[in-house]
Each structure stands twice: as C-alpha cells, then as structure tokens.
Amino acid sequence: MNDVILIHGAWAGAWVWDALVPLLRQRGFHPHALNLPGNRHGTGTAEQVDFADCVACVETALDQLDGPAFLVAHSGGGVIATQVAENRPDHIAGIAYVAGMMLPTGTGFADLTRHLVQRNPAAAGIGPHLIWDQRRRYSKVPPAAGRDIFFHDVDDAPAWAAARQLTPQPEGPRAGVAHWTPERFGALPRLYVEALRDRSVILEAQRWMQQQVPGADVATLDTGHAPQLASPQKLGEILAGFFHRVNTRDKACPLHGPL
Template structure:
C-alpha cells in the first residue's frame, strides 16, 4: 500500500471507535444475595467489544467459602480494592444494588488516579455516613421499600435472606423462567453488616470521581428515581428493565456501559 495511505489509515484507526484507547476495564460488583454468576451474560458481551470485564464473588457470596455471618462490610470493600489494584490501568467500577456502597467505599480508597468512573446499576448511591438501611428509610419512607416484605433476618441478627416465593415479582419480573430458576439455585443469605454499615467518604476522593446512574424503570424492589439524585451524577440513564437487567436485557446494558462518558 502507498505509504501515504498507510499513514491515513493509521491516523483513522487511532482516532476511531476501534482505537485501543477506547477499550475499558470494567470491574463488575454483584449485590446482596448474588454472586459473580449474575454477570454471566454481560462479561462475554463486554469482552466481545474488546473490553476487559472482571467479575468475582465478594466474601460470603457465590462460591466464596467465608462464613456469611462473619463477613464485614470492610472485607467486601477490601476484595474490590484488591481486584482493582490487580489491573494494570484505570478501571470503571460497576456496582449493582447494595454494592453501590461497596464501590463507593472502594473508590474512596483507590482515588481518581485508579477509578475512571463509578457506575451505579439500580444501586444505592450514598453520601458520607449513609448505609443501605439509612438510604432505604430516607427514600422509601417509614414503610420501607417493597423488597422489605421479602426479607428474612436470622435469629442471631447476623444474616439476611430472601423469601424465594417473592423474588420473581421483586427482582426478576421481566426475566425468563430459565433465568429465574438459575438465580434461585444460586441465591445465598447475605451478611447484615453489608446493609447496616455506613460509608466514610470525602469530596477529595469519592467526590472527585465521575458518577453515572443506570435507573431500571421497571424495578419493583424499590423506586429509586429520587435515590438516583442523592449524589450528583454526570448522567442518569433510564433502562426499561427490572432490577436484574444483566439477565433480561444484557445487550442494552452493555450498550449503555459502552457509551458512558463518550
């Protein structure tokens, strides 16, 4: 090929959507009761687009063997921090549901030098000093969110589980029967500490990292339309999905992730 044409092609590749510089590392953090398994449809789609997609079980969930009743919020944060630090460049942290607080606290420790963006996937979006429980009360009122009626607290007050007869309605209302059964076979009780522990955040660290909120408008666990504005986000994107878009519309979810910050 003509050397001049080679130069033009190289320039276009370097400045197009196919440039390696547009590829990202997404660290996907599941929420309460779930595990890395909930990202099984999302990971290959991200990887197929040339991105890195990292998913894992936080302590006490999925295939992790840590006794659930012994898991602390800090252990979950530490797991995320270690996974992020193992990546060579900057990352996008994606937290689902209760793990909005986990990624917020992890970002506080990692800083904007490591975290390019925070993505709250129908998640709890905290300010300093807030917890999942306090945010639920703040935005759902004294009666609590609809999900509250499905919660089962252990007698020792250390773990919390879900009534399996109610999870379709509250978490998977637009998912297939196959996805529902897949989830039911894998849901585990979660540590109460993850929901009760308040985050400690600063404007200098957490506050300086760009935030994006993906609001699932068909979610029935809790209306998060006001919660999504608890902290200023660069963008709030509405997705017509249940609380589990990683099952019901993974392609749409990945499309949103692809264009964040563009």
C-alpha cells in the same frame, strides 16, 4: 482503560453478570466479575464477613490490574464501589451504578428506605420477605420472593434459576455505610443506570440518590431490578458508551472530573 470490575449486590454472586460479560468483551473491554466474600464465596462465613472485607476484595482485584479500571456496581454493590473509589481514586477510571446505591456520605440505604416507606410501602422492597437467622447476622431470600421482587421482568426459566441461586447474605456488608469526600470519590466520572420498573430499589429511591449525589450521567432502562438479566444487550451498550466517553476525555485531559 479497558478493565471493568463487576460488583454484585446482596444475596447474589458473579453469576449475575454472566450474560453481560461476553457483550463487554465483544466491545473490547476486559470484565472481571467478582464473588464478594460471605455469599458462600471466599473463606469467611455469613456470620464473620463485614463491609470492610468486601471493600478489601475489590481493592485486591484493582491491585492486580495494570492501570485504572471501571467499577460497575449493581444494587447494594454500589455502597462498596463508593468506598473503594474514595479509598483508591487513582485506581478508578469511573463508576457505573446499575439500579445501585449511590448514597450521600454517611448514609445507609436503610435510612432512605425508612423515610420513603412512610408514604410508599413499596419502598420496603425485599425487606418484608427476608428470612433471618436467630441473631439477625444474615438473611435469606425465598425463591418466590426473589422471582417477584428482583426478576419479575426476566423470562420465567432464567428468573427462577437466578432466584434459586441467591445465597445467604451477611448483614455486615449489607448494612455498610460509605464515607466519601468531594475531592476523591466526588471527582470521579459516574453513570447512574435507572431501572424504571424496579421493585427492590424503587425509582423514587433511585432518583432521590441522584439528587443527593449530583454529577452523574443518567441512562434509563425499562426493566426491573436486574437489567443485566432482563436486558443485557441494552445495558452493555449503555456501559460501553460511558466507558468510551471517559476514555476519550481522559486522552484529551488526564485529570478526573465529572463528564
């Protein structure tokens, strides 16, 4: 199982994986970086696209592959990956969350943020900086805020380039909530990649999610919110190690289960 579907987070696109893709290929994997609908990708506008559209986008990509694939989800892409895994567990080899939203069933990231921000204002992340349309159907990230919150540990030129590539984000997918069961999503191998210096999904939030959704392997990177930009080589090594462990285990025992 060498196919890897890369799922970007809010305001981003497939470009966020550009530095990681060749590193995975060098290790014998076949990465597929998706552009989710609504972020100026696909046919739907930011006002029209919802969570189900993004889930369907990933499921369509899965259907075009010959066998089970790994999902790698960054940030808000984690909620989409969770729902896809619940819907299609037989199509999933394992899931890796990169500073991602690995949430309990029926829980939205906004619920967690509201709880944490009462004692740690930094948990608000990018929220206070967003620019909304009049009906709050989509939001935009000012480049300076994107640079400071998402890419503060990335070299200056690529950090600004990434911040300026951020696109309007439909609120429907961003507010999506996954519903999953222990028998389907819960039985799949998982990896959580912590980002110690994350200013968007702060470390406290990342570790709360690991506690509430136990069973994942954990790896730690000393980066901000986007390790695929700040430290792609190390992230590639961590992901490849996880894929190899799952593949080795599946050759011995084809049943899904925690590592």
